């Protein structure tokens with residue numbers, strides 16, 4: 001091919017090499033900063049590197065000389081969907097499709113210039129299929145966790161019970177009764193047993209379709225592939241917890257006053273525990289934030305311009321006093337003993353019915 005004939009081909013190659021590299025960089029940054037997916041980030045980095053090696057086979061000077069951006073009619077056209085990127089999953093899907101299309105163009109047009117170049121690009125394209133699918137799956141799982149959290153009204157805290165079977169039976173009963181989130185809170189277990197129970201619970205929770213949260217221990221939540229971790233004000237700060245558990249897992253944070261709630265709203269916590277509301281048989285307290293605190297949280301959330309985080313009232317909540325929680329504007333609760341008795345199904349029904357009939361402005365929507 002003489003140089004005049006090859007100029008349009010080189011323009012296609014130049015434009016698509018840039019498009020593919022830009023798209024890969026977008027996906028790499030998404031893996032790194034939004035999803036904390038180190039292995040996928042590494043894969044995209046390798047792909048970018050291998051693409052540059054393949055491009056290096058093309059005549060660089062001629063490629064640059066063929067570039068004519070001002071006259072490129074394609075730079076002036078964009079579709080409405082290019083202007084809006086609603087969520088991470090759509091951003092990934094759109095960047096993946098751009099990269100794949102660009103690689104296909106490189107492959108087809110590259111054949112006329114260098115067959116080995118086309119074959120290297122083909123291999124890169126296959127790897128891109130795999131890595132982008134994994135990234136998209138990861139982001140969809142992440143979004144699903146937050147969506148499931150947003151629709152949860154009942155959150156149960158359990159200990160590990162007398163054995164795996166008992167824990168599993170309890171989890172099933174809770175899930176069947178309408179509980180959306182279950183937390184493993186057991187301060188008696190050694191680390192090894194806690195980890196093993198966390199692993200079993202993670203797989204049981206997946207089957208039951210409930211979220212599985214580990215109390216206090218981001219390391220165990222991550223290692224056991226739980227859905228998240230819950231931490232208190234005296235434990236690791238949520239920024240440090242986020243570094244351990246990654247972007248896709250949920251982080252819950254306990255709050256006891258309005259300063260803590262406001263700080264939490266500026267943090268990367270996914271949900272709040274608000275309390276203690278009433279005296280509890282599960283944990284001793286010398287003072288109580290009470291329903292006044294819950295009411296202040298509801299009032300504060302109602303005047304926010306941003307969407308508040310889901311907030312669960314906690315501490316001594318029973319079927320006898322849950323109406324007071326609802327009256328304070330909450331429609332989410334986290335409960336241990338109130339869902340540990342013989343008739344869990346009945347208690348859960350009363351809780352859900354009381355919270356549902358709440359007409360007051362609701363915290364966390």
Ligand SMILES: Cc1ncc(COP(=O)(O)OP(=O)(O)O)c(N)n1
Pocket residue numbers: 155183185215216230231232233235252253254272273274283312314334
């Ligand atoms: C949903 C939820 N809210 C609050 C807590 C309490 O956490 P913390 O203050 O760290 O106290 P301990 O549970 O660690 O004793 C919670 N666990 N879950």
Ligand SMILES: Cc1ncsc1CCOP(=O)(O)O
Pocket residue numbers: 157275276279280281282283314315316317334335336337338
């Ligand atoms: C862990 C915790 N943090 C505040 S209250 C509480 C205990 C919740 O259990 P219960 O519902 O039995 O009071």
Ligand SMILES: [Mg+2]
Pocket residue numbers: 215216230231232235
């Ligand atoms: Mg704690």
